[in-house]
Amino acid sequence: MTVESPADFQGRLSEWLLARYGLDLHILGSGSLDEAVGGRCRELGLADRGEYAACWAADAAEREALLDRLLVGETWFFREWPAFEALSAWVTQRTGGFTA
Structure with a gap:
């Protein structure tokens, strides 16, 4: 088996x-x-x-797991609703309550 260089x-x-x-x-x-590869190495021991x-090449589920580590799921973006409320209050204050 040939070992692939990093x-x-x-x-x-x-x-x-x-x-x-x-x-x-x-x-x-x-x-x-x-970071993603290092994290997967730690998780898999x-x-x-x-x-x-070798694991990545042989296992489609592992390829998906690595991809998941690299991408930000849309649910993370909307997870902290108070941040959006604070942003809304800040914009309202800065614009004097103007709405389009």
């Missing part, structure tokens, strides 16, 4: 994300992928990224 694996992940989901890691930043690369 750089080769990151390149393969980047290509997969772009081709499959249109997700460009240049926009997210390379640190995002490093894997010693290194080489082990993770």
Whole structure:
């Protein structure tokens, strides 16, 4: 079995994300992928990224789990409703209650 270098694996992940989901890691930043892979390694109890690369390649569910770590679900955006209430109050105060 040939062990894939971390750089080769990151390149393969980047290509997969772009081709499959249109997700460009240049926009997210390379640190995002490093954090996501590191987090998955810890969750799975894997010693290194080489082990993770093999797991990722063999398991569609793992590919989805990594994708979930990279994306922000829309439910997170709306989770803190008091933040939207505070924003609404601030805008109302700044505009004198003007509504379009």
